[in-house]
Amino acid sequence: MMLTDVTSCKELVARFRESVPADKGLLLDFGGCVVQALCSTDTLRDELAAYFKEFVTPSGSPDIVVSAHEADPPETGLDFSVKQPDSGKTKIKEEWADLEDGRVVRKRLTGMHFVFGQGENATIGPCLANSNQVINFINNRFIEWKLNLGGLLGHAAGVAHHGRGISLAGFSGAGKSTLALHLMSRGTTFISNDRVMVEQNGNGLTMFGVAKQPRINPGTALHNPDLCNIVEPDMRRDFLAMPPEELWRLEHKYDALIDECYGPGRFMLRHTMNALVILNWTRGGGSMKVSMVDPLERADLLAAFMKDTGLFYLPADPERAKGPDVGDYARMLGRADLIEISGGIDFEGASTVCLHYMATGELPENQL
Known part of the structure; x- marks a missing residue:
């Protein structure tokens, strides 16, 4: 969708809620904070329910509402600023634009847009292919909520x-x-x-x-009997053959x-x-x-x-x-x-x- 005249987060989210309604609901209880996740597809709602299954709740008045809209990466025409990589990193992953009522963060690789501010919380883009980013955004809304209460x-x-x-x-x-x-x-x-x-x-x-x-590295998994079955048998042999220091530094993660x-x-x-x-x-x-x-x-x-x-x-x-x-x-x-x-x-x-x-x-x- 081409959006070249957006000036507020509320307006941006409203356009997608009209064109790509998010009406597949899920309630989550995060330690007393109720989060309502609204998805435009059953598939994403079910994936979120499986990931957050320990925290799904049948009822509650939401403190936070997040909507996820499955769409092609939007073209907003916003003037994004680049977030410089963290110390020790070189790859630029994110850029952002501050509007009159909040912020839009764009992921460079996936084109996912995350909109938040003054009660608006929405993810827009190929959500199904990037459900991990939707999960992270939901968790970030909870973090912001707690910090704004003084934590x-x-x-x-x-x-x-x-x-x-x-x-x-x-x-x-x-x-x-x-x-x-x-x-x-x-x-x-x-x-x-x-x-x-x-x-x-x-x-x-x-x-x-x-x-x-x-998310753990192979060394953590291999040396804990509750976790060792996460590693595939053929990979286990390769990892065990590595020097301990090399295994410790290996950039390979398991859930x-x-x-x-x-x-x-x-x-x-x-x-x-x-x-x-x-x-x-x-x-x-x-x-x-x-x-x-x-x-x-x-x-x-x-x-x-x-x-x-x-x-x-x-x-x-x-x-x-x-x-x-x-x-x-x-x-x-x-x-x-x-x-x-x-x-x-x-x-x-x-x-x-x-x-x-x-x-x-x-x-x-x-x-x-």
Whole structure:
């Protein structure tokens, strides 16, 4: 569709809702936030229902409405700005245009358009061929909703056990997702794979996860009996023949569906957050060390948890446009325990430490 005179998100979405109606509905409960996904095709609605099956709900008044319109990539004539690649990357993937009432993000490779602002949330383009992008957009609407209520965004996984919850963060390549899945094999409940939103709850904290299934590398899958069957038998032989360092760096991902790998009822999106565990370890770093630290004194560790909100966030309050600083994170995280795990990488040892903490609220004495 050629649209050369669009000046607002509301107008852009209205044209597609008229020409490509999205009337196939799905309700999702994301930790108390009800999201209504409206699709223009039954196929996409069914695909979203299968992916989000742990969170489908039969009823509820939606807090967020997202519509997905199957169409050719639209020609809007908008003057897009290029989003520069993240540090260490070279490929330009996205561009955006800010309109009077919101933002339009265009994916360069697929032509998918994502429209959001002032209550309008829509995906337009070849949605069926890019359902993963639709899934990510739905999750991003939930993230924005929570942040606009005053939460902070963390780059972390999350698990819970015995009524206590922990977030797991780490510097690049530290293995927070791998540790989370090790803990899942030992009985925990999954909260989130890569993002958490944290908000104050009285004197403590509540964390909210994102309904995104873990994507793991072959090394993580091969060394976890609950995950090893994800890898094809012929590929398993090739991966096992690789040097450990090469396998660790390999850019090849598998979806680890929580209910299929660990059983139903093991994925929830809301829990108290009693501690943040920072993986500050390295390969060949000797014996693993564990210590309880003060976030106000160890701002260097908080960089592992702090996360930029990115293109898909528009603050409801202009005062939040500059984003939180390290002091904001330190004050918020001061309401929970901050645990540093340093020395050498030891997923089994770290799992034991985390499980002991979730059972008792304390670190094991032999690790202090």
